[in-house]
Amino acid sequence: SQTIHQWPATLVQPVGSPLSLECTVEGTSNPNLYWYRQAAGRGLQLLFYSVGIGQISSEVPQNLSASRPQDRQFILSSKKLLLSDSGFYLCAWSRGGTNQPQHFGDGTRLSIL
Protein backbone atom coordinates (compact mmCIF):
# COMPACT_ATOMS: atom_id res chain seq x y z
CA SER A 1 0.00 0.00 0.00
CA GLN A 2 1.03 3.60 -0.49
CA THR A 3 2.20 5.83 2.33
CA ILE A 4 3.23 9.46 2.48
CA HIS A 5 5.64 10.89 5.01
CA GLN A 6 6.15 14.53 5.92
CA TRP A 7 8.62 16.03 8.33
CA PRO A 8 9.10 17.73 10.60
CA ALA A 9 5.69 17.69 12.26
CA THR A 10 6.23 21.08 13.85
CA LEU A 11 8.78 23.79 13.25
CA VAL A 12 9.47 27.15 14.84
CA GLN A 13 11.68 29.44 12.83
CA PRO A 14 12.80 33.07 13.14
CA VAL A 15 11.95 35.60 10.46
CA GLY A 16 14.61 35.66 7.75
CA SER A 17 15.77 32.08 8.31
CA PRO A 18 15.72 29.43 5.55
CA LEU A 19 13.22 26.60 5.31
CA SER A 20 13.23 23.06 4.02
CA LEU A 21 10.23 20.74 4.39
CA GLU A 22 10.42 17.27 2.98
CA CYS A 23 7.78 14.87 1.71
CA THR A 24 8.28 11.33 0.46
CA VAL A 25 5.89 8.77 -0.94
CA GLU A 26 6.30 5.01 -0.79
CA GLY A 27 4.59 2.21 -2.63
CA THR A 28 3.97 3.90 -5.96
CA SER A 29 5.90 5.16 -8.96
CA ASN A 30 5.69 8.48 -10.77
CA PRO A 31 3.07 10.02 -8.49
CA ASN A 32 1.73 13.52 -8.88
CA LEU A 33 2.85 15.53 -5.87
CA TYR A 34 1.34 18.65 -4.31
CA TRP A 35 2.13 21.24 -1.63
CA TYR A 36 -0.75 23.03 0.09
CA ARG A 37 -0.89 25.66 2.80
CA GLN A 38 -3.73 25.89 5.27
CA ALA A 39 -4.10 29.05 7.32
CA ALA A 40 -5.86 28.72 10.69
CA GLY A 41 -9.57 28.13 10.17
CA ARG A 42 -9.26 28.33 6.41
CA GLY A 43 -9.31 26.08 3.39
CA LEU A 44 -6.38 24.56 1.57
CA GLN A 45 -4.48 26.67 -0.92
CA LEU A 46 -2.48 24.87 -3.60
CA LEU A 47 1.08 26.20 -3.72
CA PHE A 48 2.90 23.85 -6.10
CA TYR A 49 2.31 20.64 -7.98
CA SER A 50 4.58 18.28 -9.87
CA VAL A 51 3.84 15.58 -12.43
CA GLY A 52 7.44 14.34 -12.68
CA ILE A 53 11.07 14.78 -11.63
CA GLY A 54 12.16 18.37 -12.09
CA GLN A 55 8.69 19.48 -13.23
CA ILE A 56 7.22 22.09 -10.90
CA SER A 57 4.16 24.27 -11.44
CA SER A 58 3.64 27.24 -9.16
CA GLU A 59 0.12 28.32 -8.40
CA VAL A 60 0.58 31.53 -6.46
CA PRO A 61 3.38 34.11 -6.33
CA GLN A 62 5.12 33.79 -3.02
CA ASN A 63 8.27 33.55 -0.98
CA LEU A 64 8.49 29.78 -1.36
CA SER A 65 9.86 27.37 -3.95
CA ALA A 66 9.54 23.64 -4.54
CA SER A 67 11.79 20.99 -5.99
CA ARG A 68 11.46 17.35 -6.93
CA PRO A 69 14.95 15.84 -7.02
CA GLN A 70 13.70 12.24 -7.04
CA ASP A 71 10.55 10.52 -8.27
CA ARG A 72 8.95 10.23 -4.83
CA GLN A 73 10.48 13.20 -3.05
CA PHE A 74 9.04 16.69 -2.93
CA ILE A 75 10.71 19.56 -1.07
CA LEU A 76 9.33 22.94 -0.07
CA SER A 77 11.92 25.65 0.53
CA SER A 78 12.46 29.27 1.31
CA LYS A 79 15.63 31.33 1.48
CA LYS A 80 14.18 33.88 3.91
CA LEU A 81 10.99 33.25 5.85
CA LEU A 82 8.39 35.96 6.39
CA LEU A 83 5.86 36.19 9.22
CA SER A 84 3.14 35.56 6.66
CA ASP A 85 4.64 32.14 5.88
CA SER A 86 3.25 30.74 9.13
CA GLY A 87 0.68 28.00 8.63
CA PHE A 88 -0.02 24.33 8.26
CA TYR A 89 1.76 22.85 5.23
CA LEU A 90 0.40 19.69 3.69
CA CYS A 91 1.94 17.46 1.07
CA ALA A 92 -0.30 15.24 -1.02
CA TRP A 93 0.09 12.64 -3.74
CA SER A 94 -2.10 11.11 -6.40
CA ARG A 95 -1.68 8.65 -9.20
CA GLY A 96 -1.09 10.20 -12.59
CA GLY A 97 -4.01 10.56 -14.97
CA THR A 98 -7.55 11.81 -14.81
CA ASN A 99 -9.62 12.20 -11.67
CA GLN A 100 -7.34 10.45 -9.24
CA PRO A 101 -7.89 11.09 -5.52
CA GLN A 102 -5.29 13.08 -3.62
CA HIS A 103 -4.03 11.70 -0.32
CA PHE A 104 -2.49 13.95 2.29
CA GLY A 105 0.43 13.63 4.64
CA ASP A 106 0.20 14.55 8.33
CA GLY A 107 1.37 18.10 7.70
CA THR A 108 3.96 20.44 9.18
CA ARG A 109 2.87 23.21 11.49
CA LEU A 110 5.21 26.13 10.83
CA SER A 111 5.41 29.07 13.21
CA ILE A 112 7.49 32.11 12.36
CA LEU A 113 8.67 34.29 15.23
Added chain:
Amino acid sequence: GENVEQHPSTLSVQEGDSAVIKCTYSDSASNYFPWYKQELGKRPQLIIDIRSNVGEKKDQRIAVTLNKTAKHFSLHITETQPEDSAVYFCAAGILTGGGNKLTFGTGTQLKVEL
Protein backbone atom coordinates in the same frame (compact mmCIF):
# COMPACT_ATOMS: atom_id res chain seq x y z
CA GLY B 1 -9.39 30.20 -12.43
CA GLU B 2 -11.77 27.95 -10.54
CA ASN B 3 -13.67 29.33 -7.55
CA VAL B 4 -15.42 27.06 -5.05
CA GLU B 5 -17.89 28.40 -2.51
CA GLN B 6 -19.02 26.28 0.44
CA HIS B 7 -21.97 26.74 2.81
CA PRO B 8 -22.61 26.79 5.67
CA SER B 9 -19.37 27.62 7.44
CA THR B 10 -20.68 26.04 10.66
CA LEU B 11 -23.42 23.48 11.17
CA SER B 12 -24.79 22.03 14.39
CA VAL B 13 -27.11 19.03 14.34
CA GLN B 14 -28.51 16.66 16.92
CA GLU B 15 -27.20 13.12 16.92
CA GLY B 16 -29.25 11.03 14.53
CA ASP B 17 -30.27 13.96 12.34
CA SER B 18 -29.04 14.56 8.80
CA ALA B 19 -26.45 17.12 7.75
CA VAL B 20 -26.16 18.73 4.34
CA ILE B 21 -23.23 20.79 3.07
CA LYS B 22 -23.41 22.56 -0.27
CA CYS B 23 -20.76 23.75 -2.70
CA THR B 24 -20.81 25.65 -5.96
CA TYR B 25 -18.06 25.90 -8.54
CA SER B 26 -17.42 28.29 -11.39
CA ASP B 27 -15.44 26.41 -14.05
CA SER B 28 -17.58 24.13 -16.19
CA ALA B 29 -14.42 22.21 -17.14
CA SER B 30 -14.12 20.83 -13.59
CA ASN B 31 -14.87 17.13 -13.68
CA TYR B 32 -13.90 15.67 -10.30
CA PHE B 33 -15.42 16.53 -6.92
CA PRO B 34 -13.95 15.02 -3.74
CA TRP B 35 -14.96 15.62 -0.15
CA TYR B 36 -12.50 15.59 2.73
CA LYS B 37 -12.97 15.31 6.48
CA GLN B 38 -10.40 16.95 8.73
CA GLU B 39 -10.30 16.43 12.46
CA LEU B 40 -8.53 19.03 14.58
CA GLY B 41 -4.78 19.07 13.91
CA LYS B 42 -4.91 16.10 11.56
CA ARG B 43 -4.63 15.49 7.86
CA PRO B 44 -7.64 15.87 5.56
CA GLN B 45 -9.00 12.44 4.69
CA LEU B 46 -10.94 11.63 1.55
CA ILE B 47 -14.41 10.38 2.46
CA ILE B 48 -16.15 10.27 -0.91
CA ASP B 49 -15.71 11.59 -4.42
CA ILE B 50 -17.81 11.90 -7.55
CA ARG B 51 -16.96 12.30 -11.19
CA SER B 52 -18.81 14.46 -13.65
CA ASN B 53 -20.38 11.52 -15.48
CA VAL B 54 -22.31 10.53 -12.33
CA GLY B 55 -25.16 12.39 -10.64
CA GLU B 56 -25.13 10.69 -7.27
CA LYS B 57 -22.93 8.38 -5.23
CA LYS B 58 -23.56 6.77 -1.88
CA ASP B 59 -21.36 5.05 0.68
CA GLN B 60 -23.21 3.88 3.77
CA ARG B 61 -24.33 7.03 5.63
CA ILE B 62 -22.62 9.41 3.22
CA ALA B 63 -23.88 10.51 -0.18
CA VAL B 64 -22.86 13.14 -2.68
CA THR B 65 -24.99 14.66 -5.43
CA LEU B 66 -23.80 16.63 -8.44
CA ASN B 67 -25.76 19.03 -10.65
CA LYS B 68 -23.49 19.92 -13.57
CA THR B 69 -25.97 22.31 -15.13
CA ALA B 70 -26.22 24.41 -11.99
CA LYS B 71 -22.58 23.78 -11.10
CA HIS B 72 -23.24 22.68 -7.56
CA PHE B 73 -22.68 19.56 -5.49
CA SER B 74 -23.67 18.54 -1.99
CA LEU B 75 -22.62 16.20 0.79
CA HIS B 76 -25.33 14.43 2.75
CA ILE B 77 -24.64 12.65 6.04
CA THR B 78 -27.51 10.67 7.52
CA GLU B 79 -27.91 9.37 11.07
CA THR B 80 -25.13 11.62 12.29
CA GLN B 81 -22.91 10.45 15.15
CA PRO B 82 -20.58 12.38 17.47
CA GLU B 83 -17.57 11.04 15.57
CA ASP B 84 -18.83 12.83 12.47
CA SER B 85 -17.86 16.11 14.15
CA ALA B 86 -15.03 17.63 12.09
CA VAL B 87 -14.35 20.17 9.37
CA TYR B 88 -15.51 19.08 5.92
CA PHE B 89 -14.01 20.44 2.71
CA CYS B 90 -15.37 20.16 -0.78
CA ALA B 91 -13.13 20.54 -3.81
CA ALA B 92 -13.44 20.81 -7.58
CA GLY B 93 -10.81 19.22 -9.77
CA ILE B 94 -9.70 19.96 -13.29
CA LEU B 95 -7.25 17.98 -15.34
CA THR B 96 -4.17 19.96 -16.23
CA GLY B 97 -0.84 18.82 -17.65
CA GLY B 98 -1.38 15.23 -16.60
CA GLY B 99 -2.43 15.98 -13.04
CA ASN B 100 -5.66 16.93 -11.33
CA LYS B 101 -5.58 20.35 -9.75
CA LEU B 102 -8.02 20.79 -6.87
CA THR B 103 -9.59 24.02 -5.69
CA PHE B 104 -10.98 23.73 -2.18
CA GLY B 105 -13.91 25.34 -0.47
CA THR B 106 -13.37 27.17 2.80
CA GLY B 107 -14.72 24.34 4.94
CA THR B 108 -17.73 23.55 7.12
CA GLN B 109 -17.33 22.96 10.85
CA LEU B 110 -19.85 20.22 11.66
CA LYS B 111 -20.77 19.65 15.28
CA VAL B 112 -22.95 16.70 16.21
CA GLU B 113 -24.50 17.24 19.61
CA LEU B 114 -25.70 14.51 21.95
